[in-house]
Amino acid sequence: MADEVLTAPLVLEYPFTRTTGPVIGGFLTGLREGVIHGVRRSDGTVMCPPLEYDPITSAPLSELVAVGTVGTVTTWTWNGEPRAQQPFTQPFAWAMITLDGADTPMLHAVFVDSADDMATGMRVEVVWRDKREGHIIDIAGFIPAVASTTGEPGAMPGDVEQIQSVRTSIRMEYTYTPGRALSQYLRAMKDKRILGDTCPETGEVSVPPRGVSSVAGKPTLPELVDLPDTGYIESFNITRVPIKMRPDLTPPYVSAWIVLDGASVGFMGLGMNVEPEDVRVGMRVRAVWKPDDELEMSAQNILGWEPTGEPDEVITDYARVGRIEQGDDQ
């Protein structure tokens, strides 16, 4: 029976601060003050939300026009279950809404009890968020308009601070699966074994294994091979400046390119139990493993690489085996 597929959570997350320019910034400033703006296009119509160019004629646009807070639904769909990222906590309708005074619709949410309460052509009015900061979600959403709401465009207070940038966050969650070769590699790591894979044409051994030989353009041999946890430093550098994402590393520290005995390709590792000044190309090293009871299916089982004290490797050819031979031939 095949092994269970390995999976790991992978989260891609980054905040992004975007500059707005005067048109988008003007719109967002308006939202903060409870006023919605469109921009006048080349043909005199009003586009809302505004862009700094006309998407059809490419003419630059700059004349902001306050539009109403009541509008008409031009199309809609029902979002029965809010998705994790959406800034809404209850079921809602997505709708394209053309505000009074504007000629193009904008996307936003309409809050009603069910899809039965939605219809193309229905009139809706803005619900403002209590605390506004100059962001599209300053509009909390829309609700069916009550007859008494006129939705007249608001007036901007004089002298307000203009929004210059807006912060948006991206967060996406994945379930990562490592594939054939890496899965075997990760399983073996739990037993303090290092596996590599072999090119079917040149016999070169790569670690970590990727399942494919870039020299041959073919899958590597199905059987992975055990490699010793010893090798040599082919190159290195000494880092003297701390990096934010690795608070566990205290400068100065050594990042070394490690070539295992029997491997054709190196990989990055940390120098351990050695003064940075003593590290040199050709230095023989062995893996420093985590304690046995802390081993996982992870390359992080290897904390770093320490000198073995053996005589240095004499490196005569940095371009090992097949790579250079193929390159020379053609």
Add this chain to the structure above:
Amino acid sequence: MRDVAVVAFSQRQEAMINTESEVEFMVPLMNEAKDAVGLTQQEMGFTCSGSSDFLAGQAFSFVMTIDGTGPVPPISESHVEQDGAWALYEAWVKLQCGDIDTAFVYSYGKSSPGSLRDVLATQMDPYYVAPLWPDAFAIEAMAARQMLDQGVVSEQQLAEIASRSRAHAASNPHAVRTAPKSVDEILAEDYAMAPLRPSDLPASSDGGAVIVLAADDKARELCDRPAWIRGIDHRSDAHTLGVRDLTTSMSARIAAEKAGIGNDKIDIAELHAPFSSSEAVLTKALGLGGDTVINPSGGAQAAHTMMASGLIRIGEAAQRISCGDADRAVATAASGPCLQQNLVAVLEGE
């Protein structure tokens, strides 16, 4: 203009590929296409690929997949963060320059590790739309409602499209939604994203595709019946949803005209239409009707491999020409929300 043809095509699509990495499942496809024409990587004049880092959740994820081509010694190579159909377009342009006779094109995508519906929200306007995280199905559903409201299409017609996709997919080993369903059965489905029903939505898949292009006599030498690209063009509509008429596709219509779709009758059309409603838009924009068989493979609805579905449409159309089932075909590829960008290729046999 040089005559350029599709001379080899390979593909794989499955609901989920979780036991192989992208490069691991692409290598056999790459070699299948190369072996079909007896070319090695070093004999390819140019290589171009399409994929998206956002699907993999990894920056520069395509670099690992290039290893699968065997790029040693270094090859002439390029990548687009687009469906592979645009990689094919770049390769076609390169072939027009005249200094190469062959090109290798591939693209792939795995949607199963993440949520494609959410990932696609990140392609929207970053100030006004993306912060609301509208999911991809919702945006298309609003376009579909507009079409229904304006009488451009009926729910019955949408169900007919969905039913036909399933019927055609039954004979396509690469399709993932192959169970037949009648129009009445589809109309009886509850809405998934009103007015779209589950059968109107794409069946998401993981996979990839490879195409080999060759020019002039080289194509005749490599393939008994090359599928000649007689015209190819791509156009883009505005990014802002509010200024577009979502019930039609200006970009597809113009691209089809430029590609010369109207010069003769079209036997088959492979349309990159993930939704029943998008197929209705494309059929109209391309002026298809009469004897044209639409999506004989089941189309992108039956297997939607993000980043490869467009390239697969070209491959499916070419394959039917090469095996003699069709003499003239059209294939489209789409990108962006509601078919924002469209590529149209007209292919012919000799």
